[in-house]
Amino acid sequence: MAIRDAPVVDWTGRFDDLAAQEAILGADELDELGQAAWFTGRDEVSRRAWERAHLRHLDDGNLAAAVRCVFWLGFTLSEQGEEVLARSWMGRLFDLCARPEADARTEVFQELCGAVARYAQGDPEGSVPLYRQAADSAAAARDTDVEALATMGLGRSLVHLGRPEEGFVCLDRVMLMIGSGRVSDRAAGPAFCAVVASLLARGDLERARVWTRDLGDWCDTQRGLEPFRGECTLHRATVMQLGGEWGAATKAVEQVCRTEKRTETLGNAWYRAAELHRVAGRAARARDAFREAAALGREVQPGLALMHRDGGELDTAWSGLTRARATALGPAERAEVLAAAVRVALDRGRLTEARAASEELAACAVAFDTPCLRAQAAQASGEIALREGRPAEALPLLRAAWLDWRRLDAPHPAALVRIAIGSAARAAGDEEGAQLEFDAARAVLEGLGAVPDLARLERLATTAHREASDPGLSRREREVLELVAKGWSNRRIAERLFLSERTVARHVGSILSKLDVPSRSAATAYAFGHGLVGIG
Known part of the structure; x- marks a missing residue:
């Protein structure tokens, strides 16, 4: 059954019903109250209910159910950052599992906790056999929740160790288990989020897009969901x-x-x-x-550095990126920092620094081999080849990057690559081809409203060589352009400048004609790119 077709679970209503009877609830109902409270963000109630549920299960002689309550209590405390309390409850779990009446149903939780602890201690390699054992034991015990969580942990460890193909197979298996309805909601939520986060962190945007859609569908079936x-x-x-x-x-x-x-x-x-x-x-x-x-x-890198780049503060941008590169980052985040470092280094005219960042980016792409990382690496190599005066070598690299971005349905980075392709065509003597690429990129960037990138494009693409300080605008046209660049409508501009809307429309038409641009967004980009208005 598809997740989007699953029935809606009303956790708010379930919590209200159970909380009203908390004093007389049995062990199973207290466990359910703990889950409903957790799902609706009532953490204190959740803890209290699971504590009582585990004691009631012990009184009833149901050790496996008591261990399950203790596991989820420790798990949720860890998720909330309460590590000291979480470790205390996990210690309680191991004590319970050491009792003579413990069996395979309790052993699976003990094995899973051992694997999680090994991974948390910074030993993903040591966690792999433990996760495998936990997944196998859970499958034999028919505990699909633990099997899903152990398989998720195994996949995450394998990816961390540079074995992404094996790891992603595990993560896919978890998602299929959830989609088939074999995993309870209490395990599906954390497994879903952990898998999608892992995919995004490793730059596997193709899988992330698919599973993010299913994650959204799952969340939509959980009424009152908070965590x-x-x-x-x-x-x-x-x-x-x-x-x-x-x-x-x-x-x-x-x-x-x-x-x-x-x-x-x-x-x-x-x-x-x-x-x-x-x-x-x-x-x-x-x-x-x-x-x-x-x-x-x-x-806040590389975003802050790229904002400084947009404002022409290249040295400040480079300083931020240099610091960020010295920090241990996940593959996708590090790739973004390196790609930004290539662009800023090229803007600063530092080819050696650009090449160093590009080589590290290429190594990252080889290690994880996802379309996103491949596109970033090829784009960086192509831009460097172009700057070094090798347009014939740059073009196939840039085309490969564009194809990967198109495959990912990523219009913004694809448009930026087309600008580079246009520059390579121009450097090869094909001005007509260059303008076609610039036009294609401009159409996408205008649709997105990517003002800083449009400004860079207009600086690059213009062939009129008009003086930035004298584009031929009157004082009133400059005032109108300033407000157009702020995104104001003709009506709002008219009110501000005490003009009629018709007069403002005439000024806008004159501005577009004098700047030789086709639209208000292109005029905005031209204004930013030529220093007629400030970005801010």
Whole structure:
């Protein structure tokens, strides 16, 4: 059964019903109350219910059920950052599993906890056989929840060890288990989020797009859901930004910024908001969002460096990227830092530094071999070859990057590659081909509202060689252009300047003609690119 066809679970209603009878609930009902409280964000109630449930199960002689309650209590405490309490409850789990009446049903939890502990201690290689054993034992015991969590952990460890093909097979298996309805909701939520986060961190955007859609469908079937809603929304926003749905992504991320309680998720949400503002040229809002992310402990590179690049502050951009490169990062995040380092180094005229970053990026792409990492590496190599005066070598690299971005349905990076392809065509003497590439990129960037990139394109593509300080605009036309660049409508401009809308429309038409651009967004980009208005 597809996840989107699964029945809706009303966790809010279930919690209300059970909480009203908490004093007389039996062990199974207390366990269910703990789960309903967890799903609806009532952490204290959840802890209390699971503590009571495990004691009641012990009184009833049901050790396996008691161990299950203790496992989920420790797991949720760990998720909430309560590591001391989590370790205490995991110690309780091992004590229970040492009892004479323990059997295969309790052993699977003990094995899973041992694997998780080994991974948390920084030993992913040592965790692999433990996760395999836990998954096999859980399958034999017909405990699909533990099997899914152990398989998820195994996949994550294998990817961490540089064995992505084996790891991604495990992660796919977990997603198929959830989709088939074999995994309970309490295990499906954390498994879903961990798998999607792992895929995004490793740059496997193809799988991430598929499983993020299913994660969203699963969240939509869980009424009252709290623990995973923010992370789910943030994962979806990341995929939406890649696909060019910037408005929807911004709306989704801002919702997370308003409602999320977890520090890590909130920091990631502010960073994603900053990036969405940056690519749209909203520098002031981007700067504020980067500040919020940094205050929460989130790394703000490479986004902040790219914003400095947009403002022409190349040395500041390079300093930030240099610091970020010295930090241990996941493959996808490190690839983004390296790709930004190549662009900034080229802008600074530092070919040696650009080549060093490009070589490291290429090694990352070879290790993980995803279309996203391949595209970034090929694009960087192509841009360096172009800057070194080798357009014939640059073109096939840039074409390969464009094909991978197109395969990922990623219009923004694909458009940026087409700008580089146009530059390579121009360097090879094909000005007509160059302008065709520039036009194709311009159409995409205008549709997205990518103002800083449009500004760079207009600086590069213009053949009129018009003096930036004298584009032929009158004083009034400059005033109108300033407001057009802020995204104001003709009506709003008319009210501000005490003109009629017809007069403003005439000024806008004259501006487009004098700047030789086809649209308001192109005029905005020209204005930013030629210093007629400030980005901010």
